[in-house]
Amino acid sequence: LRLAASRQPDLLFAPGTFETEVFSFLGTIRAGSGQWRVAFVKTVWATPGGTCHGSTRLLVFDPGNSYLGQYSDFDATPILLVDDAIVFDVGDGHKSKARFTPEGPPAQLYIEGEGPYEFWR
16 A cells, blocks of 8 residues: 555655654545545644654545555544444544545544545545
8 A cells, every 4th residue: 555655746755755654554444335545644844943844645546556545634443444444543542433424534524623625636
């Protein structure tokens, strides 16, 4: 899946561009007869002044590994997929779920009331 992501222009950064870029395949989410493969990407870098910055993204692919789109810049950490939902750790032992429908990824994602995080390509 990382190879499929790397073939998309501007989806992942070139190796060595940032201090850290972690690509984690979360699994396949299923809703009705639909299924999608989901990966989490966390990128961290420092500015010349030493200030640390980061970004988070959920990448969504079809079963053939074709990139469909992403959600970005949320604070929660996706930890697993359960049936039609992505489960996020929102801190202090709390969890939040974001559900897909049989039609596909939702146009907007809310995590513990935060958002909307738009699905975009």
